[in-house]
Amino acid sequence: MNETVCPPQEPQPQPSGGSKKRFLKIAGLVALSIWLSILAAGYVIGWRASRAQDMQSTEPKPSSSKVLKSENAVLKKRLQVLGPRGLYIIIDTADNVLYLKEGIKTSLKATVSAGSGSLLIEPSGTRRWIFDTPRGEFKVESKFVKPAWVKPDWAFIEEGKPIPKNPKDRVELGMLGDYALGFGDGYFIHGTLYTRLLGKNITHGCVRVGDEDLKILYQAATLGTKVLIF
Amino acid sequence: MAFYKLLFLCLFLAVRVEAAPTPELDRLVRENNLLKSEHQLAKTPQVYVLFDLVEKKILVKARGTVLKELSIDSFGIWGKSIQVKPLTLLKKDALIEPGRKEIKPAKEGEETTSELEVLQVGEMPARYRLSLDEHIWLYVRPKAEGTLSTVLSILSSLKSYLIIKPLGTLWHALLGESFTEVVLYLGENDARSLYWALQEGSGCMIWSE
Numbered sequence: 001m002n003e004t005v006c007p008p009q010e011p012q013p014q015p016s017g018g019s020k021k022r023f024l025k026i027a028g029l030v031a032l033s034i035w036l037s038i039l040a041a042g043y044v045i046g047w048r049a050s051r052a053q054d055m056q057s058t059e060p061k062p063s064s065s066k067v068l069k070s071e072n073a074v075l076k077k078r079l080q081v082l083g084p085r086g087l088y089i090i091i092d093t094a095d096n097v098l099y100l101k102e103g104i105k106t107s108l109k110a111t112v113s114a115g116s117g118s119l120l121i122e123p124s125g126t127r128r129w130i131f132d133t134p135r136g137e138f139k140v141e142s143k144f145v146k147p148a149w150v151k152p153d154w155a156f157i158e159e160g161k162p163i164p165k166n167p168k169d170r171v172e173l174g175m176l177g178d179y180a181l182g183f184g185d186g187y188f189i190h191g192t193l194y195t196r197l198l199g200k201n202i203t204h205g206c207v208r209v210g211d212e213d214l215k216i217l218y219q220a221a222t223l224g225t226k227v228l229i230f
Numbered sequence: 231m232a233f234y235k236l237l238f239l240c241l242f243l244a245v246r247v248e249a250a251p252t253p254e255l256d257r258l259v260r261e262n263n264l265l266k267s268e269h270q271l272a273k274t275p276q277v278y279v280l281f282d283l284v285e286k287k288i289l290v291k292a293r294g295t296v297l298k299e300l301s302i303d304s305f306g307i308w309g310k311s312i313q314v315k316p317l318t319l320l321k322k323d324a325l326i327e328p329g330r331k332e333i334k335p336a337k338e339g340e341e342t343t344s345e346l347e348v349l350q351v352g353e354m355p356a357r358y359r360l361s362l363d364e365h366i367w368l369y370v371r372p373k374a375e376g377t378l379s380t381v382l383s384i385l386s387s388l389k390s391y392l393i394i395k396p397l398g399t400l401w402h403a404l405l406g407e408s409f410t411e412v413v414l415y416l417g418e419n420d421a422r423s424l425y426w427a428l429q430e431g432s433g434c435m436i437w438s439e
Contacts, residue, residue: 049409117348
């Protein structure tokens with residue numbers, strides 16, 4: 001019986017652990033070089049940009065300091081004219097604080113409650129309300145003693161009650177405190193029954209003030225008093 | 231001949247000295263730009279913000295009146311120098327953005343819940359990015375206090391130096407645009423207050439050296 005003897009097979013060239021490591025090392029170095037080149041390019045461009053003078057200014061610059069001084073004085077006056085004159089109200093909705101000011105003098109600092117920022121969606125999905133206190137410049141447009149609250153639709157939706165057809169059924173007394181100052185679009189600075197919640201953002205956009213502070217505010221503010229809210 | 235050369239050189243230098251703006255004139259030009267920009271923003275009834283990097287403070291303003299002043303602990307600027315002009319806040323980005331809480335309307339005959347679903351300033355992020363026009367990215371970060379805050383600050387700095395500064399600059403340069411990164415370090419409460427005060431679309435100005 002003939003025995004077939006298999007010739008010893010040629011060992012297949014296999015990548016050794018050493019060459020794999022070498023390959024990875026080279027690839028890593030290439031990647032690092034590319035990355036460093038990108039970083040360097042970014043830094044060089046940025047550095048040059050920071051040094052470059054802005055030559056694109058289209059404003060012709062007056063060369064005389066006398067002209068500039070008088071122009072700056074006029075601009076400062078114009079800015080002053082834009083600002084509130086006499087008494088004005090500042091409302092900080094982040095810290096829930098109201099300031100009654102005249103110039104830089106503060107005559108009242110009151111803890112208030114501003115809008116909750118919450119969202120209410122009507123169960124049918126047709127209407128939605130965001131309860132933010134509006135921001136910007138407003139003015140006192142109306143003043144009321146013993147104001148009655150004419151409940152809007154959202155108040156009934158929130159309470160799960162049907163919206164009344166008779167407008168008289170919307171009126172609620174005693175909810176807004178002794179006084180209310182309207183500053184447009186149905187927003188008011190008014191009193192509250194929930195004094196323990198003053199200092200928190202819990203309203204539907206109006207600004208609630210404690211009784212004593214509200215009285216001072218009502219007496220001081222006139223129609224047209226500026227209200228700056230941020 | 232040498233005399234004429236010297237005379238010409240003196241005249242040339244005199245003209246050069248005459249042409250160079252004095253520090254006073256430069257200050258007046260910059261003040262003029264600031265006032266013009268502010269006047270443009272103050273003409274509207276909107277609230278705007280002045281990032282005054284010279285005095286290291288942030289002024290929330292309306293109609294030229296300061297409503298709130300926040301102090302900047304430290305800051306850094308990278309990229310194209312910022313010219314004072316009215317800018318618009320395009321976007322506020324934070325890792326965890328505060329969402330509006332939804333009021334669940336009570337069902338008919340059901341008592342309204344006494345739980346308050348409200349958004350407070352304390353829920354605002356203290357670490358965020360404000361994207362202004364002109365490709366200005368303004369990062370607000372709280373002063374590093376405590377281990378976690380320090381670690382986060384180191385990570386933010388690494389991200390800034392290894393990614394944002396070089397790649398942002400390069401990317402915008404490829405698009406033919408400028409890029410500026412400003413990093414502001416504020417007290418944690420001030421950072422949250424600023425996030426609250428700023429609304430997308432608000433006017434801004436940056437006053438820097």
